[in-house]
Amino acid sequence: MSITQEGGAPRADTEPPISRVNRTHRPTLLAAAALVLLLLVLVLASLLIGTGSSPAGRAWDFLLGDPTARADAQIRLAVLDVRLPRTVAAVLVGIALGASGCLLQAVTRNPLAETGLLGVNSGAALGVVTGLTYFGVDSPYAMLLWALAGGMAASAVVLLLAASGRTAGSPLRLVLAGSALGATFHGLTSYVLLSTQSTFDTYRYWTIGSLAGIKTSDTYPLMPLIAVGLVIAFCCTRPLAALALGDDSARSLGHHPGRIRLVVAAAVTLLAGSAVALAGPVAFLGLLAPYAARTVSGPRIASQLALSALVAANVMIVADLLARVVIRPWETPVSVLLAFIGGPLLIWIARSDKLSTAGASA
Structure with missing residues (x-):
């Protein structure tokens, strides 16, 4: 490419295309690097800070391999059996919710x-309510499996409903089918809870949203599901970028809008279902995480997806850390803290003149 100098003589463009691309993506790369570094710092803080009486200094010595700290059963229990599982869970839940929100x-x-x-x-x-009431579920791991099965079953029905008819796979069909089924399931859940007091007591603890009591073994079944969901998500970035130009433009580029939406909805199901089952x-x-990511990445879907996952993982660990120390030695549910933060932010976003669309570019 060349431009004309004063006097009509052509002048070669001194900036190569690769340099322009690197300059365009530089803010996203810097933001991603900063978020990864912050995440590592927060993971370390999560291993050092807890609701109990175990001091952070002893936990630090344990992580560094100090023999006396390693021999302390209380420190070992606090770091390896309590803080490490919920730290891993916070990262997984954050990544899953951030990525699924961006996709949706x-x-x-x-x-x-x-x-x-x-x-x-x-x-x-x-x-969860069905498992507790009719199948005698009495362990957190079994509740996790029932929650995962229920979330995936609901999304499967939504996908079947959205895939039928002349406007198969359209955004409006997905939203209407999800809203209608969600209201129906909410009514069924309320009916079962009102008829069974013991189920309500257990369900009330699960529904507040918390990472307390999570074991390492609880995260193992969900890691492959989250990994598959992320792979599908990143494979859909180009089709989503085309879809943002409109259905007709996407078809002209060789994509199938209905098929894209159904595949993306399946990825959202894997990611969000795993997160809800765990926390x-x-x-x-x-x-909120995708909105924050868009302010840095712009309309590029792949960048939005990566930054959304990182932002949500950081926010989830921060919320979990605050949950441990706000009313120590007791614990505040993570969802309560996020609601206190997210509610006002959502009002501000909705009123903001800078409310961006979920557009994308190839």
């Missing part, structure tokens, strides 16, 4: 969309 906002072209639109939360709640219904995180 992109596929529906609605910057205020969140994962509850596909019925995942209501399906997971009905799954319960956690509101606002899947909505």
